[in-house]
Amino acid sequence: MAAETKTYREALREAMVHEMERDENVVLMGEDIGVYGGTHLITDGLIDDWGPKRVMDTPISENGFTGAAVGMAMMGMRPIVEMMTWNFSFLAADQIIQHAAKLRYFSGGQVQIPLVIRGPNGGGVQLSAQHTHSLENFYGHFPGLKVVAPVTPNDVKGMMITAVRDPNPVIFLEAGALYGTKGEVEDGDNAVPFGKARIACEGDDVTLIAYGRQVNLCLRVADTLEEEDGVSAEVIDLRSIRPFDEDAIVASVEKTHRAVAVQEQWRWFGVASEVAAIIQDRAFDYLDAPVERVSGAEVPAPYARNLELAAFPSDKQVANAARRVLYMEEK
Amino acid sequence: MPEVFMPKMGDAMEEGTLLKWLVSEGDEVSEGDPIAEIETDKASMEIEAEDSGTFAQIIAQEGDDIPVGGAIAFIQGEGEEVPERQEGGGEAEAEEGGDESGGEAATATAEQDEEQEGDEEEAGAAEAGGQADGRADGHFRASPIVKRLAAENELDLSKVEGSGPQGRIVERDVRAAMERGDGQADGQAGEAEAPAAAEEPQQAPQVGLQPARLPEPVEGPDTELVEPTRMQRVIGERMTEAKQHIPHFYATVEVRMNETMALRKQLNEQLEAEDLKLSVNDFVMKACAVALRSYPNLNAIQTTQGFELHDKVDMAMAVALDAGLITPVIRDIASKGLAAISRESKDLAARARDGKLQPDEYQGGTITVSNMGMFGIESFTAIVNPPQAAIIAVSSIARHPAYDENDEVVPASMMKLTLSADHRIANGRDGALYMAEVKRVLENPVLLMV
Numbered sequence: 001m002a003a004e005t006k007t008y009r010e011a012l013r014e015a016m017v018h019e020m021e022r023d024e025n026v027v028l029m030g031e032d033i034g035v036y037g038g039t040h041l042i043t044d045g046l047i048d049d050w051g052p053k054r055v056m057d058t059p060i061s062e063n064g065f066t067g068a069a070v071g072m073a074m075m076g077m078r079p080i081v082e083m084m085t086w087n088f089s090f091l092a093a094d095q096i097i098q099h100a101a102k103l104r105y106f107s108g109g110q111v112q113i114p115l116v117i118r119g120p121n122g123g124g125v126q127l128s129a130q131h132t133h134s135l136e137n138f139y140g141h142f143p144g145l146k147v148v149a150p151v152t153p154n155d156v157k158g159m160m161i162t163a164v165r166d167p168n169p170v171i172f173l174e175a176g177a178l179y180g181t182k183g184e185v186e187d188g189d190n191a192v193p194f195g196k197a198r199i200a201c202e203g204d205d206v207t208l209i210a211y212g213r214q215v216n217l218c219l220r221v222a223d224t225l226e227e228e229d230g231v232s233a234e235v236i237d238l239r240s241i242r243p244f245d246e247d248a249i250v251a252s253v254e255k256t257h258r259a260v261a262v263q264e265q266w267r268w269f270g271v272a273s274e275v276a277a278i279i280q281d282r283a284f285d286y287l288d289a290p291v292e293r294v295s296g297a298e299v300p301a302p303y304a305r306n307l308e309l310a311a312f313p314s315d316k317q318v319a320n321a322a323r324r325v326l327y328m329e330e331k
Numbered sequence: 332m333p334e335v336f337m338p339k340m341g342d343a344m345e346e347g348t349l350l351k352w353l354v355s356e357g358d359e360v361s362e363g364d365p366i367a368e369i370e371t372d373k374a375s376m377e378i379e380a381e382d383s384g385t386f387a388q389i390i391a392q393e394g395d396d397i398p399v400g401g402a403i404a405f406i407q408g409e410g411e412e413v414p415e416r417q418e419g420g421g422e423a424e425a426e427e428g429g430d431e432s433g434g435e436a437a438t439a440t441a442e443q444d445e446e447q448e449g450d451e452e453e454a455g456a457a458e459a460g461g462q463a464d465g466r467a468d469g470h471f472r473a474s475p476i477v478k479r480l481a482a483e484n485e486l487d488l489s490k491v492e493g494s495g496p497q498g499r500i501v502e503r504d505v506r507a508a509m510e511r512g513d514g515q516a517d518g519q520a521g522e523a524e525a526p527a528a529a530e531e532p533q534q535a536p537q538v539g540l541q542p543a544r545l546p547e548p549v550e551g552p553d554t555e556l557v558e559p560t561r562m563q564r565v566i567g568e569r570m571t572e573a574k575q576h577i578p579h580f581y582a583t584v585e586v587r588m589n590e591t592m593a594l595r596k597q598l599n600e601q602l603e604a605e606d607l608k609l610s611v612n613d614f615v616m617k618a619c620a621v622a623l624r625s626y627p628n629l630n631a632i633q634t635t636q637g638f639e640l641h642d643k644v645d646m647a648m649a650v651a652l653d654a655g656l657i658t659p660v661i662r663d664i665a666s667k668g669l670a671a672i673s674r675e676s677k678d679l680a681a682r683a684r685d686g687k688l689q690p691d692e693y694q695g696g697t698i699t700v701s702n703m704g705m706f707g708i709e710s711f712t713a714i715v716n717p718p719q720a721a722i723i724a725v726s727s728i729a730r731h732p733a734y735d736e737n738d739e740v741v742p743a744s745m746m747k748l749t750l751s752a753d754h755r756i757a758n759g760r761d762g763a764l765y766m767a768e769v770k771r772v773l774e775n776p777v778l779l780m781v
Contacts, residue, residue: 257476257502288474288502289495327495327503 002187003154009179011153012042012118015160016080018189020054023078026164029056029065030082039084040120040179066092066117070100070169073115078164083119086173087131092117100169101144112167118160120176121149122212122264123301126308132301134265136211137274139171140241146194147241149173151215153183155239158192165191173241175213195243199252203234206322207252209275210262211238214313218262221318228331233322241271249275250282257288258325262313267295292321333382333411335404337397340371346398347371349391358386360406367403384408473500480505487516510568562655573717578754581712582762584770588728588744591776602670612648612702613673615725615748617779619700620644620665622768628757629750629765630697631720638720638756647696647716648676650683657683658716660696669779700725710747721752721762723769746773 006014020026028043028050034057037044047055058065062083069079083089089096100113123132140147146168150156156174163170200215201222208218215237222233234252238245253259259279261272276291297311320330337347350368354360365377366386380386387407391397405413473481473488477500481488486505491514493500508514548556559567591614599608623630627640644665647658659679664672682688699716702725713724726747733743748769752762772778 285475285479288476327501 003184004187005182006153006185007179008153008156008175008181008183009040009042011157011183011185012160012174012179013044013046014185015157016043016164017046017049018157019078019161019164020050023164025076026078026080027054027056027072028080028082029058029069031058031060031084033057033082038082040176042082042179062088062091063095066095067099069115069117070095070103070113073100073113073169074103074111078114078116080116080118080164083117085127085131085176086119086121086135087133089117089119089135096139096145096169096171097142101142104168105144113169114164114167115169116160116163116166116172117169118163118172118174120179121173122176123308124177124213124264124312126303126305127301128303129300132308134173134212134263134296135171136173136241136263137265137270139173140271145169145171145242147171147173148194148239149175149212149241150192150239151175151178151212151237152198153181154185154190155192155198155237157185158190159194159239161189161191162194166194173212178213178216192239194240195245196240197245197248198237198239199234199248200237201233201235203232203256205231205233205256206258206260206325207234207236207249207256208260208262208318208322209236209238209249209252209272211241211271212264214262214264217313217315217318221315221322224315224319225322228319229323229326229328231322231326231328238271238275244274244278246278246282249279253279253283254286257286258322259287260292260294260318260321260325262294262318262321264296264312266298267293268298270295289325289327292325294318294321333384333406333408334402335366335378335380335406337369337391337399337401337403338378339399340374340376344371344399346396346401349393349395349397349403350375351393352389353377354386356386356389360384360386380406382406382408384411387413471500472497473505474502476502477505480509484509485516486514488514490514511572512568560654562652566655569717570714573714577715577717579715579751580754580759580762581749581751582759582766583710583747583749584766586746586748586770586773587733588746588773591773592728592744594776598669605670607670607673609669609673610676611704611728611746612700612725613669613676614773614776614779615702615723616646616648616661616664616676616700617667617669617672618769618772618776619698619723620646621779622765622772623698624665625768626757626761626765628761629721629752631753631756632697633718633720633753633756641697643697645695645697647693647699647719648679649699649701649713650680652684652686657688657693658696658699659683659688659693698722704728704746710749712749713751715751715753720756721750724749724751 016028028046032039033043034047034052034055043055066081069081072079083092096117100115103111103113121136122134136147136149139145146166148159148163148170150159160172163172201219203222208221210218215235218235222235225231225233234256236248236252249259259275261275263270263272265271267273272293272295276293279287279291294313294317296313299311302308302311323330340347348370350370352367354364354366360366360380361383362380364380366380367378368375369378385407386404388405390405391401391403397403407413471488472493472495474495477488480486480502486508488500491500491504491508494504495501505514548554550556591611595609595611595614602608623644627642628638630644631638631640643663645660645662646664647660649656649658661667661672661675661679679688679692696716696719698719699713699722701713701722703711704725704727706727708726709729710726711724713722715722728744728746730742731745732740733745735741748766750762750766
């Protein structure tokens with residue numbers, strides 16, 4: 001398939017347009033996404049092409065417009081709801097968790113909720129405590145929701161296409177700090193299936209498991225380990241949190257015998273803990289060391305740049321975690 | 332830091348012995364006070380307190396060998412608590428780390444302390460404890476992959492030393508043990524080993540020795556992937572070990588072989604009726620053995636208790652095989668005549684090539700001779716064949732113009748002999764004098780008669 005270099009933002013917009021062209025039931029909803037073009041310019045210019053019935057500006061009322069979208073989905077439409085940031089989804093949590101996630105179950109499968117809720121997730125751009133959350137474990141906790149967190153421009157397009165076509169509510173967590181990053185994006189329909197991790201970099205000695213922007217951090221660490229320690233690290237990009245690709249991490253750990261799970265969110269009850277549990281459950285006999293977790297610091301996200309950097313996993317922390325599972329000296 | 336560490340007193344120092352405590356628990360000490368006498372492999376000296384306070388706890392006992400950077404005592408400053416510790420000062424190795432340079436140990440420790448506050452996880456991992464003995468309570472620690480590998484390869488983990496935290500046996504330990512061929516469960520060891528490895532001595536574990544990263548095979552149509560034979564693997568392992576562990580030195584002499592060649596010709600004419608033909612190698616082996624009488628430390632075996640010098644020369648001779656190499660042994664060769672040596676060496680070489688040697692025929696040599704003269708080699712060096720201390724490389728005889736005592740140019744048959752020897756048992760002078768003696772014998776072959 002032909003490919004072109006695009007930004008994460010362009011790839012995301014392209015996916016939505018691709019699906020709007022394919023299916024007239026696909027509509028966009030959210031605060032300032034139309035006339036203003038979106039706070040992060042994801043939907044910039046779309047209202048001009050598609051008009052206010054397909055690109056709907058909503059009031060500042062997350063619970064209200066998310067509820068409306070759930071109703072629209074029940075009736076067969078395919079809304080894509082933008083959360084200006086995922087932090088505001090707490091206001092809509094009742095609609096997401098109590099309704100979107102459960103209506104199919106309550107109705108014995110008679111009702112489907114083909115709803116996508118998307119927006120920037122995570123921190124790293126100095127938005128301070130209330131605007132810096134990584135919610136993959138929060139939404140990943142509830143049966144009935146699918147949760148994905150693509151990091152490459154190609155995946156954000158391909159997974160958005162898959163999300164729109166999925167008959168279930170999809171929590172689409174974008175790497176907000178990476179909207180401007182570029183990468184090869186396949187033309188046309190490049191639907192990426194959910195529940196399949198991506199091997200971002202192959203290696204033999206230790207597996208680094210991450211998703212979202214921590215994947216890029218792990219790739220840098222893999223280079224460092226190769227250069228400084230002669231260690232060959234495999235980097236796995238989970239990209240789909242629920243469904244979760246257990247087989248990919250198990251296969252990798254069966255090869256490398258060591259694993260480090262990295263997440264931006266806080267350590268307790270996080271995705272990395274789940275990764276560690278799956279590995280000890282399914283690859284116990286292959287482990288040479290306990291699985292290490294590298295997580296954010298146990299504080300509300302600080303505003304100050306130096307403190308924010310200290311609050312998120314660093315290259316050094318991840319490299320040293322890898323060295324620990326290899327029983328090597330930390331640096 | 333109120334802990335007192337085994338100091339690094341020289342680049343080569345890895346551990347020191349605590350000879351004597353000069354203070355007792357509970358004494359008040361001031362910075363600079365001598366508190367203990369220690370001994371390294373080079374000297375003994377006093378160490379001084381680097382802090383003032385109560386000499387609260389003795390961690391290392393008199394007579395203990397403590398790795399550099401290992402804690403030996405604790406000086407309690409005002410308001411400080413004496414940390415609880417496991418018996419035996421297990422933290423020692425963790426704090427020492429893999430750092431070779433002095434001073435680093437203390438830095439690493441300081442960092443660890445800082446980290447302990449914020450990050451329980453890291454502190455847990457750093458706690459390490461080079462406590463080699465993970466088996467105090469009758470069972471030992473091993474990672475899951477190690478237990479799996481042990482089961483698959485019939486290894487006895489109680490024979491494998493662990494390098495992980497609290498002596499945990501980790502994958503690299505068991506891989507190293509498998510590479511060395513030890514750690515096998517009873518009934519597996521020995522019999523599975525190929526002939527040449529039978530006399531292998533116990534070696535220090537090679538923990539931390541990682542092979543360089545290798546490329547994947549090309550697997551193109553014009554390439555062939557070859558699996559080494561078991562014998563080749565054993566040769567490879569033993570030679571790698573010998574080259575890495577034995578500090579080799581070399582000494583080459585050039586021998587004028589005219590007299591020996593003349594004697595050989597004369598003898599072979601007489602022996603023709605007996606259907607016996609002495610080879611040059613028979614003379615060389617005999618000469619090497621005779622000359623050893625004055626240099627017993629080249630006729631030595633490295634044992635678990637040190638080097639053992641042998642009076643009798645049991646000479647191993649390298650025999651090339653299609654599939655590798657083997658070294659059958661001519662026992663007490665110095666006391667045997669040339670005819671006996673010749674018959675025995677021919678018989679051993681022939682049976683070696685047929686794979687019909689008994690183990691006692693290739694085990695227990697005290698020195699080795701390797702001859703590549705028949706291939707026209709001008710000179711070469713050989714790798715010492717452990718646990719022996721020396722090997723002699725014999726090259727070809729070539730005719731060269733040489734000067735005689737009247738400075739006239741005359742033809743001479745010249746041959747180079749190169750000694751490779753283990754510097755831990757012999758020094759250059761021993762090697763040089765020995766090779767000069769071999770040369771003297773071969774240049775005056777009547778000496779072979781005495």
